[in-house]
Amino acid sequence: MAFDSALLHGVLTPRLRISVTREKAAGMLLVLGFYAALIGLWQLVYELEIWSPYLLPEPSQVLQSVRRYIDSGVLLESIETTMQRMLAGFAIAFVLGMTIGIATGSVKWVDQTLGSLVLGMQSLPSICWLPLAILWFGLSEKAIIFVVVLGSVWAIAISARDGVRSIPVLQRRTAQVFGASRWQTIRYVTLPGMLPSMASGLKLGWSFSWRSLMAGEIIFVTAGLGHLLQLGRDLNNMALVLAIMGVIVAVGLAFDRLIFGPLDNWVQNRWGLSGR
Amino acid sequence: MTLSLPGLRRGPIEVEAASTVPASSATPETLLSVRGVSRRFVTSRHDTTALQDISLGIKLGEFICVVGPSGCGKSTLLNLVAGLDQPSEGQLLFDNKPITGSGAERVVVFQEAALYPWLNVRANVEFGLKMKGVPKSDRTPIVDKYLELVNLTKFDKAFVHELSGGMKQRVQLARALAVEPRMLLMDEPFAALDAQTRDVLQLELQDIWARTGSTILFITHNVREAALLADRVFVMTPGPGRIKAEILVPLMRPRHLDTHAVVDFAAEIRQALQHDDYGSRAPEASFAI
Numbered sequence: 001m002a003f004d005s006a007l008l009h010g011v012l013t014p015r016l017r018i019s020v021t022r023e024k025a026a027g028m029l030l031v032l033g034f035y036a037a038l039i040g041l042w043q044l045v046y047e048l049e050i051w052s053p054y055l056l057p058e059p060s061q062v063l064q065s066v067r068r069y070i071d072s073g074v075l076l077e078s079i080e081t082t083m084q085r086m087l088a089g090f091a092i093a094f095v096l097g098m099t100i101g102i103a104t105g106s107v108k109w110v111d112q113t114l115g116s117l118v119l120g121m122q123s124l125p126s127i128c129w130l131p132l133a134i135l136w137f138g139l140s141e142k143a144i145i146f147v148v149v150l151g152s153v154w155a156i157a158i159s160a161r162d163g164v165r166s167i168p169v170l171q172r173r174t175a176q177v178f179g180a181s182r183w184q185t186i187r188y189v190t191l192p193g194m195l196p197s198m199a200s201g202l203k204l205g206w207s208f209s210w211r212s213l214m215a216g217e218i219i220f221v222t223a224g225l226g227h228l229l230q231l232g233r234d235l236n237n238m239a240l241v242l243a244i245m246g247v248i249v250a251v252g253l254a255f256d257r258l259i260f261g262p263l264d265n266w267v268q269n270r271w272g273l274s275g276r
Numbered sequence: 277m278t279l280s281l282p283g284l285r286r287g288p289i290e291v292e293a294a295s296t297v298p299a300s301s302a303t304p305e306t307l308l309s310v311r312g313v314s315r316r317f318v319t320s321r322h323d324t325t326a327l328q329d330i331s332l333g334i335k336l337g338e339f340i341c342v343v344g345p346s347g348c349g350k351s352t353l354l355n356l357v358a359g360l361d362q363p364s365e366g367q368l369l370f371d372n373k374p375i376t377g378s379g380a381e382r383v384v385v386f387q388e389a390a391l392y393p394w395l396n397v398r399a400n401v402e403f404g405l406k407m408k409g410v411p412k413s414d415r416t417p418i419v420d421k422y423l424e425l426v427n428l429t430k431f432d433k434a435f436v437h438e439l440s441g442g443m444k445q446r447v448q449l450a451r452a453l454a455v456e457p458r459m460l461l462m463d464e465p466f467a468a469l470d471a472q473t474r475d476v477l478q479l480e481l482q483d484i485w486a487r488t489g490s491t492i493l494f495i496t497h498n499v500r501e502a503a504l505l506a507d508r509v510f511v512m513t514p515g516p517g518r519i520k521a522e523i524l525v526p527l528m529r530p531r532h533l534d535t536h537a538v539v540d541f542a543a544e545i546r547q548a549l550q551h552d553d554y555g556s557r558a559p560e561a562s563f564a565i
């Protein structure tokens with residue numbers, strides 16, 4: 001299959017090939033084989049005509065759909081819109097969550113008051129804020145970003161609080177002994193010291209936000225990947241629906257691999273947590 | 277040469293008590309003076325007196341050990357000197373000024389886990405200088421100097437988790453010395469190490485002390501460590517924490533492990549720890565150094 005060989009070619013660039021051990025190559029082949037079989041199975045089900053083609057298009061139709069939307073520029077535009085909402089919301093959530101987390105992690109009475117609220121809020125799926133957000137902000141970008149913020153802020157705040165709490169007492173006392181000011185202590189001890197707990201919290205927050213953003217875009221907002229997905233449904237265009245679902249998976253995976261994976265690796269190496 | 281065991285005293289010791297310290301050649305200027313200090317910890321259930329009526333003086337350049345069983349308040353005493361805690365009664369004077377808080381003039385070397393795992397060895401040693409606001413270009417030569425002093429020059433890029441327990445304590449020592457504190461406070465720094473590493477580090481510390489002329493307050497429960505390192509040893513007793521005896525250790529330096537003199541002094545300190553009537557009997561032993 002042309003698709004597979006292209007993938008294989010893309011994965012095994014010359015620079016990588018040097019470092020790829022035989023064992024890793026075998027593992028990669030296994031994974032590729034698995035997905036090739038899955039696509040083969042899909043093709044087979046399509047050929048058997050169990051469902052009509054408009055309910056289950058064949059793989060190549062979905063690929064074509066992706067290509068058409070890339071060519072028209074709509075897909076990239078949608079990804080851009082979605083990512084802008086995501087990044088804006090996540091950045092706000094990061095700053096807010098870190099502030100709340102450091103405050104609840106360091107000051108007891110703040111933890112007893114604000115901390116309990118954070119725990120409560122975390123159990124509310126952030127898409128439930130959408131009706132409120134629409135009433136407050138109208139059908140606007142603000143409303144959807146609000147939902148993204150609320151998707152991750154609690155998870156970030158909770159992991160930040162745990163991160164502050166997990167810093168060994170002697171590490172904080174050392175800063176005190178050397179006469180560090182309160183801000184120096186936060187900058188040079190608290191912030192880096194909370195990273196191991198943060199790595200998983202950020203990832204969790206990101207995935208919560210990502211889910212609520214998709215839900216929000218499907219429900220009401222114009223433009224964006226969720227909107228495109230809903231468009232596919234409205235046009236009864238199953239190939240588009242499946243194509244966009246694939247793109248949503250790909251974007252999610254890309255962030256996991258490009259940002260949270262390396263962050264986690266860095267922490268594991270620095271702290272010597274990997275045990276390898 | 278022979279000498280008789282130094283005079284031993286019971287109960288609170290006046291500041292003037294240690295006017296002759298043979299092993300220290302520094303000017304007899306009192307750097308730290310602890311006067312009638314008590315520390316009580318009061319909670320709803322307990323009222324614990326961790327320290328009761330502690331008085332002692334430490335002169336510039338002295339190496340002082342405080343020995344005692346766990347719970348005798350020796351770490352509480354160190355925290356008070358470090359300025360991490362405040363006394364319930366009494367006064368602590370450093371350079372004739374009351375201690376009001378912590379600061380780089382009195383730096384602590386802790387037992388363990390006090391290094392920053394996200395920083396490499398060099399950056400850890402640099403930490404105190406950075407907090408003091410020493411510019412980057414000035415920090416590098418200072419860090420180089422102290423890394424060399426503790427024999428870690430080759431490991432300056434290593435991460436904390438790659439170091440052995442002994443190396444970690446050397447990093448802590450270098451980090452503390454780098455800010456050139458007036459007094460170095462060591463809270464059982466070698467207690468978590470294996471016996472061989474501890475032996476090596478004790479001798480290295482003696483050497484570093486001789487080369488830098490630091491004033492050191494060293495907390496330990498190891499009597500041989502105290503006999504090896506100290507000019508004077510304060511023996512503490514628990515419940516409430518008090519100073520039971522002060523023992524002068526006028527042995528020549530450098531001292532060596534397992535020499536008769538060190539072993540005999542260790543035995544002396546152990547006796548002071550174990551027997552209630554220790555201070556009341558007259559010193560009678562005499563032996564060769």
